[in-house]
Amino acid sequence: MSDKLIFVGNIISPTLLNIECINGFIQVQNGKITDINTRKYFNQNEQTFIKTGYTIKVLGLNEFLIPGFVDCHTHAPQYPNLGIGLDRPLLEWLDKYTFPLECLYSDTEFAAKVYDQVVRRLINNGTTTACYFGSLHLEGTLELVKCVIKHNQRALVGKVSMNVKNDAGYYNDTNVELNQVKTFVNKVLEYKNKLVEPVITPRFALSCDKELMKQLSTIARENSCLIQSHISENKKEIEFVLNSYSECSNYAEVYDRCGIFNNKCIMAHGVHLTESEMSMFARKGISIAHCPASNTRLRSGLCPVRKLLDKGVKVGLGTDVSGGDNSSMLDALRRAMDVSEHLNLLGAKESPLNWREALYLATLGGATALHLNDKIGSFEVGKDFDALVIDLYSKDSPIDKYDSSLAQEQEAMLERVQKFVYLGDDRNIVQVYVKGIKVKDIL
Numbered sequence: 001m002s003d004k005l006i007f008v009g010n011i012i013s014p015t016l017l018n019i020e021c022i023n024g025f026i027q028v029q030n031g032k033i034t035d036i037n038t039r040k041y042f043n044q045n046e047q048t049f050i051k052t053g054y055t056i057k058v059l060g061l062n063e064f065l066i067p068g069f070v071d072c073h074t075h076a077p078q079y080p081n082l083g084i085g086l087d088r089p090l091l092e093w094l095d096k097y098t099f100p101l102e103c104l105y106s107d108t109e110f111a112a113k114v115y116d117q118v119v120r121r122l123i124n125n126g127t128t129t130a131c132y133f134g135s136l137h138l139e140g141t142l143e144l145v146k147c148v149i150k151h152n153q154r155a156l157v158g159k160v161s162m163n164v165k166n167d168a169g170y171y172n173d174t175n176v177e178l179n180q181v182k183t184f185v186n187k188v189l190e191y192k193n194k195l196v197e198p199v200i201t202p203r204f205a206l207s208c209d210k211e212l213m214k215q216l217s218t219i220a221r222e223n224s225c226l227i228q229s230h231i232s233e234n235k236k237e238i239e240f241v242l243n244s245y246s247e248c249s250n251y252a253e254v255y256d257r258c259g260i261f262n263n264k265c266i267m268a269h270g271v272h273l274t275e276s277e278m279s280m281f282a283r284k285g286i287s288i289a290h291c292p293a294s295n296t297r298l299r300s301g302l303c304p305v306r307k308l309l310d311k312g313v314k315v316g317l318g319t320d321v322s323g324g325d326n327s328s329m330l331d332a333l334r335r336a337m338d339v340s341e342h343l344n345l346l347g348a349k350e351s352p353l354n355w356r357e358a359l360y361l362a363t364l365g366g367a368t369a370l371h372l373n374d375k376i377g378s379f380e381v382g383k384d385f386d387a388l389v390i391d392l393y394s395k396d397s398p399i400d401k402y403d404s405s406l407a408q409e410q411e412a413m414l415e416r417v418q419k420f421v422y423l424g425d426d427r428n429i430v431q432v433y434v435k436g437i438k439v440k441d442i443l
């Protein structure tokens with residue numbers, strides 16, 4: 001495939017306050033965006049582009065480009081449980097369904113098979129970047145790393161750390177765990193793959209003791225790794241954490257005292273954070289992966305995302321499979337809007353998220369939450385080209401075409417984007433690019 005690409009047509013790039021929509025062209029070389037300019041400029045230079053070896057794709061009226069989706073939180077080993085076992089709250093759900101399933105990943109062949117399906121499914125759904133929890137197993141989680149490399153997905157991958165006993169026997173002794181995490185980090189770094197990074201992954205404060213969390217935060221600092229975990233998802237969980245750490249006034253303080261809250265840290269959920277915890281998140285630059293599907297399915301609660309954003313907390317979206325019942329970021333962004341509306345209906349004074357903001361959270365918001373916004377999340381010269389070609393009326397599209405729009409052209413374009421946000425699915429995502437590499441093509 002050519003390493004020189006040009007797309008001509010409608011280019012959509014959401015920011016928190018706006019949605020940029022230009023009708024022009026985007027030029028890509030060696031996976032990076034080298035120019036974004038008007039259609040007129042393209043027309044004037046078309047012959048030069050052709051002579052210098054660019055592959056040119058002119059998008060149709062019903063097609064447009066958006067940045068690839070960023071899933072800030074998903075559990076790759078839990079995919080076989082997708083859509084089942086959602087009749088228990090978090091802690092019972094973990095013991096009854098999740099830990100027993102994750103134990104199976106001591107079998108690396110099983111791991112390789114499941115992870116191949118997971119990565120292919122996510123790419124098909126337009127997830128160009130995923131921040132994964134693997135399992136406790138070193139070799140099994142390395143299979144996930146191999147899969148994302150094989151399929152050219154951008155990924156942060158974490159070997160899950162746990163050293164607190166549970167009924168499933170799903171934990172490691174502290175020294176074994178620390179050695180495995182160090183080996184995992186080194187092996188991932190040895191791949192020198194530009195798309196894949198290791199992420200330090202203490203499961204949560206009920207699965208890791210203080211000593212393990214302290215040592216893990218040191219490993220993260222020494223290797224400049226992101227840290228991911230869970231926080232304040234469920235009221236029982238918070239109660240148990242505060243009982244175990246009576247010296248701490250809130251859940252966030254537990255992680256903070258263990259050094260987990262460095263400046264490269266993403267925490268899933270944060271449904272029940274107090275005002276002072278939210279302020280700490282904003283002050284320290286800690287991100288939240290908002291996981292509306294699992295917060296609903298496991299009955300954890302309604303996360304006040306608008307409040308977090310107003311306080312200056314970085315927020316991205318996570319599908320959180322299999323607490324979440326859907327692996328698509330389109331589902332996650334719709335459910336983020338729904339939860340936000342429900343909070344408003346219940347009397348929250350903050351305004352609900354609109355579709356533009358939800359699209360921002362699924363793209364640039366997520367990239368920012370993962371500290372990748374210098375590389376991805378929007379279309380800007382110098383960034384990598386991680387993009388989705390959307391065709392509103394693709395073959396088998398779930399969206400019917402009517403001729404009733406009264407809107408002028410620019411506005412009509414935004415109506416098309418809005419229809420995709422509310423109604424679209426993987427059938428509308430006709431091409432997917434990661435760093436300029438085409439990873440899906442149903443055109």
Ligand SMILES: Nc1nc2[nH]cnc2c(=O)[nH]1
Nearest residue numbers: 075203204230294320323
């Ligand atoms: N939703 C969710 N919450 C958790 N908290 C600790 N582990 C998990 C998990 O696997 N899923």
Ligand SMILES: [Zn+2]
Nearest residue numbers: 073230268320
């Ligand atoms: Zn999770």
